[in-house]
Amino acid sequence: MVLCLENAGDRWILSVGSQPLAFGKLSLLVFSLTYALSVTSLPADIEKGKRKVVHVLEDDTGAVVVQTAPGKVVTHRGGSITLPCRYHHEPENTDPGRIRIKWTKVTDALQFEDVFVELGRQQRVFGAYQGRVFLEQAGPGDASVIIQNVTLEDYGRYECEVTNDMEDDTGFVNLDLEGVVFPYYPREGRYKLNYHQAEDACKQQDAILASHSQLHKAWLEGLDWCNAGWLEDGSVQYPISHPRDECGRKDNPAGVRNYGYRHKEDERYDAFCFTSKLNGKVYFLKRFKKVNYAEAVKACVRDGSVAAKVGQLYAAWKFQLLDRCEAGWLEDGSIRYPIVNPRSRCGGSQPGVRHLGFPDKKFRIYGVYCFLHNKEDGAGGTVTTKGPTDTLTRRKSSNSSPMNATRVI
The missing domain is CATH 3.10.100.10 (Mannose-Binding Protein A, subunit A)
Structure with missing residues (x-):
């Protein structure tokens, strides 16, 4: 069975062959990131008035289950990302003030963490998402949200729920991170x-x-x-x-x-x-002599930085392409060094972060890897924007939405 998805101006039309398929009072079209079965890929840019074809599945009751093309919404720590979600409601003159949009994060099989809710012109952003989550406001039926200054903890599965009086529908989006x-x-x-x-x-x-x-x-x-x-x-x-x-x-x-x-x-x-990606850089501190752990920590501080953590060294190896064939102290007291281009004298034929264990902090001497934090607010060029607090507030105007957010479908 083939289902056609058509964007006709401000509304979405589904049809089987040449016959339109009626929506219920409320239908939710979510650009889901789950790996859908038996679907074809949709282009990222959907032009108005142009039909896009996807395959669909039927459940045991014969009802049509629509799946969007599989893919991922991907960003990195410090970046901005759009979690895409669209809905259509009938009749079209339904009072938008009675539409509730709610985003939650699925933290466990039966546990959810509130992220964002809007009812009419009232909004609320919760917890650590305050000042970072905003509606995209790309037109009627758009329930997408933008997350700024993405953190490691933002990784995971999100639920978009749209409610119109007694009708509601939900969809899921997975936020992935490069790392x-x-x-x-x-x-x-x-x-x-x-x-x-x-x-x-x-x-x-x-x-x-x-x-x-x-x-x-x-x-x-x-x-x-x-x-x-x-x-x-x-x-x-x-x-x-x-x-x-x-x-x-x-x-x-x-x-x-x-x-x-x-x-x-x-x-x-x-x-x-x-x-994931660092808001700063890791470097090997060049010194004329090797030092013990306490001296290594002090040396980084004198250089205006701190001893690097293990995760920071791995991130530097992955994203900064840090390649150094010299063992050095890290903040946890371990000795490691990053190799991007393997050579025989640097620990084997495979790239990676070499680990030499946890030597005696007082009597063993090595170099040290330091971490220098970026002075700019945010990471990856992202500017922190002050947004709604954890109280009901008026909706921001469309021209106040964050710019340059990335949507990947």
């Missing part, structure tokens, strides 16, 4: 962290616990790690690109091995952390 996954364990050794300790350990290293999809992507890009670690959903997994007996048997296929959901308080593993 890098890295395994982490503390000075105390391997398999010492319960779930909450792993979560804290990642935060201390300028990161968050990675999701399964982020770990799977890292595995596709070559991540191979033989120790199991916590993920953000409470599962324990590890990626194997080169099967071997010491890592779950050599005859097992390559892939992301999964221990399932484990007890968050009692069981202990390592952690898989995720970080």
